Amino acid sequence: MKNKQFIVGPVELYQETRDVYQTDFTYFRTPEFGNMVKQSLAKLGKLIGNENPNSMIYLTASGTAGMEAVIENCTNKNDKCLVINGGTFGHRFCELLEYHDIEFSSIDLEWNETLTQSHLEKYANQGYTMLFVNLHETSTGQLYNIEMLSKFAKENNLLLVVDAISTFLADDFNMNRYGIDATIISSQKGLCLSAGLSFLSFSERMLARINQTEKVSSKYFDFKDYLKNIERGQTPYTPAVFIMYELQNMLELIEKEGGIKARLNFIEEKCKYFRTKAVEIGLKIPDYPLSNMLTPVCFEDIKAGDVIKILKDKYQIFVNPCGGKMADKLLRVSHIGNTTIADIDNLIEKMQLVITEVKEAKSCIVS
Numbered sequence: 557m558k559n560k561q562f563i564v565g566p567v568e569l570y571q572e573t574r575d576v577y578q579t580d581f582t583y584f585r586t587p588e589f590g591n592m593v594k595q596s597l598a599k600l601g602k603l604i605g606n607e608n609p610n611s612m613i614y615l616t617a618s619g620t621a622g623m624e625a626v627i628e629n630c631t632n633k634n635d636k637c638l639v640i641n642g643g644t645f646g647h648r649f650c651e652l653l654e655y656h657d658i659e660f661s662s663i664d665l666e667w668n669e670t671l672t673q674s675h676l677e678k679y680a681n682q683g684y685t686m687l688f689v690n691l692h693e694t695s696t697g698q699l700y701n702i703e704m705l706s707k708f709a710k711e712n713n714l715l716l717v718v719d720a721i722s723t724f725l726a727d728d729f730n731m732n733r734y735g736i737d738a739t740i741i742s743s744q745k746g747l748c749l750s751a752g753l754s755f756l757s758f759s760e761r762m763l764a765r766i767n768q769t770e771k772v773s774s775k776y777f778d779f780k781d782y783l784k785n786i787e788r789g790q791t792p793y794t795p796a797v798f799i800m801y802e803l804q805n806m807l808e809l810i811e812k813e814g815g816i817k818a819r820l821n822f823i824e825e826k827c828k829y830f831r832t833k834a835v836e837i838g839l840k841i842p843d844y845p846l847s848n849m850l851t852p853v854c855f856e857d858i859k860a861g862d863v864i865k866i867l868k869d870k871y872q873i874f875v876n877p878c879g880g881k882m883a884d885k886l887l888r889v890s891h892i893g894n895t896t897i898a899d900i901d902n903l904i905e906k907m908q909l910v911i912t913e914v915k916e917a918k919s920c921i922v923s
């Protein structure tokens with residue numbers, strides 16, 4: 557039986573993406589490859605809400621490198637940063653800022669605590685210069701309110717850095733509309749490509765800042781080199797060439813499906829379908845605002861880890877565990893990737909069997 561992935565990434569690949577590897581490749585230091593890259597970044601830019609393809613670059617590195625490189629290239633010692641820290645990925649921004657000696661404060665949320673205006677208000681007019689947020693905090697599934705964050709950033713003249721890695725192509729997102737200054741996305745999440753690339757998109761004022769940064773702490777990730785090269789569709793160093801072909805193919809596929817709206821509608825349909833079925837079989841879903849990318853499921857009487865393990869060992873179905881304090885209580889089911897409504901029916905059926913099995917095993921031990 558084939559493995560079924562309901563994980564946040566790398567996700568179940570589309571057959572079209574796998575087929576890319578059957579076609580011919582062009583040497584990457586050619587104008588032909590450069591043109592392909594430029595076209596892809598222009599299309600990707602439209603989906604992100606950035607009309608200037610020369611303000612987009614890509615790195616051969618996972619999303620965390622994108623987060624770190626933004627800190628290296630876009631912050632300086634005079635900055636005072638604010639981080640929304642609602643889980644693993646918010647915590648990662650804090651760790652990276654600390655590592656690079658950039659002053660910051662964090663709004664620390666409990667795993668099930670909704671981010672509200674009252675959390676932000678305390679930090680108004682306090683000399684902050686930048687706001688960092690993982691718009692969808694993938695570790696809990698909470699989707700923050702971008703309108704609220706964008707308004708706060710504007711009112712306080714903050715540069716707004718958004719890790720949109722797990723919300724882009726799952727929820728509505730637009731960089732221009734919300735005045736976002738840097739957007740970070742990566743290949744293996746909503747784009748449904750192999751892991752290994754991250755894409756960065758900048759506003760004009762962030763570009764100006766990047767060009768003023770004198771010495772970036774990492775030579776390899778100096779954005780000035782990437783921005784110069786990208787005008788010709790090139791990168792300073794060898795990129796993950798094959799994933800750029802996957803991207804070209806995926807952007808065509810999205811167009812063929814009917815554009816970004818059609819893709820978002822399909823994710824939403826899978827998401828709603830799963831949530832309805834999950835509630836029907838008695839599963840509990842948290843009530844803070846959720847992304848359509850995934851659904852967290854809470855367990856009280858049995859361990860989430862036991863359910864995850866049996867789903868994997870017995871049925872080759874993969875769902876995500878949660879780290880830290882929530883490991884026993886939560887699992888996460890992803891709705892991105894090449895999965896269908898029929899796959900969800902199968903998942904629900906198997907989850908029900910597994911939960912019964914875990915409960916029976918537990919009652920044997922007790923009695």
Ligand SMILES: *Cc1c(COP(=O)(O)O)cnc(C)c1O
Nearest residue numbers: 618619620645690694719721722
């Ligand atoms: C997946 C993810 C990342 C990137 O993690 P990598 O392991 O470096 O790919 C960053 N932020 C968020 C919100 C994510 O979901």
